Amino acid sequence: MTEPPATGEPPADHLEIGRIGRAHGVRGESNVHFTSEIAERRAPGAEYFVSVGGRGRVLVVESCRPHGDHHLVRFAGVDDRTAAEALVNATLWAPPLPSEDDTLWVHQLVGSRVVGVDGGEWGRCISVILNPAHDILELASGVLVPVTFVVSCADGVTLIDPPEGLDLRDGAGDDASDDRGAAPGRDSAR
Numbered sequence: 001m002t003e004p005p006a007t008g009e010p011p012a013d014h015l016e017i018g019r020i021g022r023a024h025g026v027r028g029e030s031n032v033h034f035t036s037e038i039a040e041r042r043a044p045g046a047e048y049f050v051s052v053g054g055r056g057r058v059l060v061v062e063s064c065r066p067h068g069d070h071h072l073v074r075f076a077g078v079d080d081r082t083a084a085e086a087l088v089n090a091t092l093w094a095p096p097l098p099s100e101d102d103t104l105w106v107h108q109l110v111g112s113r114v115v116g117v118d119g120g121e122w123g124r125c126i127s128v129i130l131n132p133a134h135d136i137l138e139l140a141s142g143v144l145v146p147v148t149f150v151v152s153c154a155d156g157v158t159l160i161d162p163p164e165g166l167d168l169r170d171g172a173g174d175d176a177s178d179d180r181g182a183a184p185g186r187d188s189a190r
Contacts, residue, residue, distance in 0.1 A: 008051035010093035015107050017041050017048070018092040023084035024072050030084045032064075032073045032092070040097060042071060048092040059092070104153055112158040114139060117151065120167075125158060 018041075021031035034041060042064040050057050060076040078084050096107060106128045114122040114137065123139040128147070137145040137158070151159040 008054040010049045014093035017094050020087045020090045023081045026081045028078040028084045029072045029074050031070050033070045050090040108153050112156050114158045117161045
C-alpha cells in the first residue's frame with residue numbers, strides 16, 4: 001500500500017482500524033485509539049491510509065507503545081508536534097490481514113446473506129453487536145443471532161445452525177396474546 005489513492009477516500013477493501021487523537025509531546029508522537037487488537041497493526045513498518053484535508057496519505061509506524069487505554073505512535077515523517085496535530089481525528093485504514101484459521105471477522109459477517117443449515121434464508125447481517133457472553137449478529141429484519149450458531153462464513157454467505165424451535169424469521173412470538181413485558185406471575189393486562 002505504499003502509494004495512496006488519488007482521492008481522499010480509503011481503498012474499498014480497507015478496514016477502519018483506529019483513530020488518531022491529540023499530539024503527545026514535541027517530537028511528533030500521536031495518541032492512537034486502535035479498534036483492532038491485532039499486534040501486527042501496531043508493529044513498526046505497519047502502514048495505514050489516512051485522509052487529511054481531503055488528500056490521501058500513507059502513514060508508516062516507526063514506533064508504538066501502550067499508554068493508558070491507547071497507544072503512543074510515532075509515524076515516519078511526522079517529526080514534531082505541529083505535524084502530529086495535523087493528523088488529529090484522522091481515521092486509520094488498512095487492508096484485511098490474511099487468516100489461516102476459521103476466525104470470523106466482522107467485515108466478512110456484515111453484509112453477508114445469513115442462511116440456515118436447512119437452506120432457509122434468514123436475511124442479511126447489518127451489524128455485529130458486542131456482548132460479554134458472545135457477539136450477536138443483527139439481521140436487517142431485527143432478528144438477533146448469537147455468533148455461536150455460525151458454522152461458517154465464506155463468499156458472502158454466513159451459514160448458521162440454530163437450535164430447533166428458535167426460528168424467529170416468520171414472526172414467531174409476535175402473536176398479540178404473548179406476555180412479553182409482563183412481570184413473572186402477573187397478568188399482562190393493565
